[in-house]
Amino acid sequence: MQVLVTGGAGFIGSHTVDALLAGGHQVRVLDSLEPPVHTGAWPAYLPEAVELQHGSVTDRAALRTALDGVDAVFHLAAYQDYLTDFSRFFLVNSAATALLYELIVNDRLPVRKVVVASSQAVYGEGAYRCPNDGVMYPGQRSVEQLSARHWEIPCPRCGGTLEPLATDETAAAPHNSYALSKRDQEEIAVKLGRRYDIPSVALRYSIVQGPRQSFRNAYSGALRSFAVRVLSGRPPVLYEDGRQLRDYVSIHDVVRANLLVFQDPRADYGVFNVGADRRVTVEDLARMVLAAAGTAGEPEVSGLYRLGDTRHIISDITRLQALGWAPAISQEAAVQEYFAWAAAQPDIYDSFAEAQARMRAAGVLREAGE
Numbered sequence: 001m002q003v004l005v006t007g008g009a010g011f012i013g014s015h016t017v018d019a020l021l022a023g024g025h026q027v028r029v030l031d032s033l034e035p036p037v038h039t040g041a042w043p044a045y046l047p048e049a050v051e052l053q054h055g056s057v058t059d060r061a062a063l064r065t066a067l068d069g070v071d072a073v074f075h076l077a078a079y080q081d082y083l084t085d086f087s088r089f090f091l092v093n094s095a096a097t098a099l100l101y102e103l104i105v106n107d108r109l110p111v112r113k114v115v116v117a118s119s120q121a122v123y124g125e126g127a128y129r130c131p132n133d134g135v136m137y138p139g140q141r142s143v144e145q146l147s148a149r150h151w152e153i154p155c156p157r158c159g160g161t162l163e164p165l166a167t168d169e170t171a172a173a174p175h176n177s178y179a180l181s182k183r184d185q186e187e188i189a190v191k192l193g194r195r196y197d198i199p200s201v202a203l204r205y206s207i208v209q210g211p212r213q214s215f216r217n218a219y220s221g222a223l224r225s226f227a228v229r230v231l232s233g234r235p236p237v238l239y240e241d242g243r244q245l246r247d248y249v250s251i252h253d254v255v256r257a258n259l260l261v262f263q264d265p266r267a268d269y270g271v272f273n274v275g276a277d278r279r280v281t282v283e284d285l286a287r288m289v290l291a292a293a294g295t296a297g298e299p300e301v302s303g304l305y306r307l308g309d310t311r312h313i314i315s316d317i318t319r320l321q322a323l324g325w326a327p328a329i330s331q332e333a334a335v336q337e338y339f340a341w342a343a344a345q346p347d348i349y350d351s352f353a354e355a356q357a358r359m360r361a362a363g364v365l366r367e368a369g370e
């Protein structure tokens with residue numbers, strides 16, 4: 001098949017490209033090489049066999065050219081950040097997805113499959129259980145609560161302690177512009193796909209980890225932040241108290257999920273979580289980074305928090321497991337692989353202070369008590 005991978009120069013895209021080539025497919029990449037992830041040139045890890053097209057998914061002519069002769073699309077290009085340029089999230093993540101379907105339908109293009117990259121972020125806080133009041137989906141924590149260091153979410157009815165649950169695909173309560181735009185994107189893909197007989201699948205990735213994950217952006221998360229700190233001889237810095245639960249997933253498991261739904265018609269018009277089968281705390285992750293580095297340090301609890309962060313979020317992966325997928329790589333192994341890669345990057349630097357300053361200026365990063 002001839003496959004278009006939008007955002008194929010990025011982290012998940014490039015690994016997906018490798019797997020598609022290994023599977024005997026012809027691959028074209030449409031990528032605008034966005035800074036700061038890219039520094040102006042195509043990354044060296046992209047194999048020569050890939051056809052490269054520089055351009056934006058928001059550009060009708062560029063996207064139409066990229067779709068020429070294509071049988072299937074992995075739509076992975078996205079705007080991801082913590083900034084307040086809200087409209088840009090919807091332009092790049094939602095409107096460009098609508099443009100993709102508009103071109104396929106209006107120009108009667110023979111695209112037989114579209115896989116879009118959604119995110120666990122669409123859950124917001126996800127599911128919790130109160131021993132008295134049952135399962136619930138609480139809203140965002142208030143600034144007052146966070147400022148007072150009350151990190152856990154109390155039951156809105158009885159004030160009791162909530163137990164975090166794995167969240168399944170029936171839920172969605174996005175609470176930031178990225179998550180809202182991703183929720184739109186998956187609705188556009190699955191609903192327009194069904195309406196116009198273009199088999200489409202949306203995958204809600206949990207936090208993905210692995211080599212090629214940019215260490216130059218603010219959004220690539222805790223692992224980048226911890227790794228660059230440890231590589232420069234400083235302790236990892238935890239936001240809140242570090243007890244937040246997550247289900248980090250290896251890029252290799254994500255690529256296997258991508259390929260599975262690409263090939264399996266049972267996945268068509270479905271939305272699937274792609275996460276881990278084990279929950280860990282952010283502090284556990286910091287300790288995994290220290291272990292990968294062979295360093296005997298301790299993570300630092302900073303008293304800082306990020307407005308809009310979810311307290312706990314863990315995905316229920318039963319639906320994708322029913323199609324025969326399961327995560328195969330432990331979170332420790334994924335951290336070790338990332339850390340070894342990061343340590344070997346000649347241009348890696350401690351971007352922690354820079355990312356913090358940017359998030360502070362945007363009002364995202366705050367100090368408890370402020």
Ligand SMILES: NC(=O)c1ccc[n+]([C@@H]2O[C@H](COP(=O)([O-])OP(=O)(O)OC[C@H]3O[C@@H](n4cnc5c(N)ncnc54)[C@H](O)[C@@H]3O)[C@@H](O)[C@H]2O)c1
Pocket residue numbers: 006007008009010011012013030031032033034035037038055056057058075076077078079080092117118119120204205206207208209213214
């Ligand atoms: N990495 C994660 O943990 C994670 C989790 C959930 C969802 N996702 C989703 O997976 C997809 C891939 O993410 P990633 O981690 O590989 O990010 P990435 O930043 O490494 O890659 C994204 C790529 O898209 C390109 N791009 C951005 N805007 C573009 C545009 N307008 N036109 C063309 N190309 C554009 C960038 O240049 C980059 O190469 C995204 O849709 C993201 O929302 C990622």
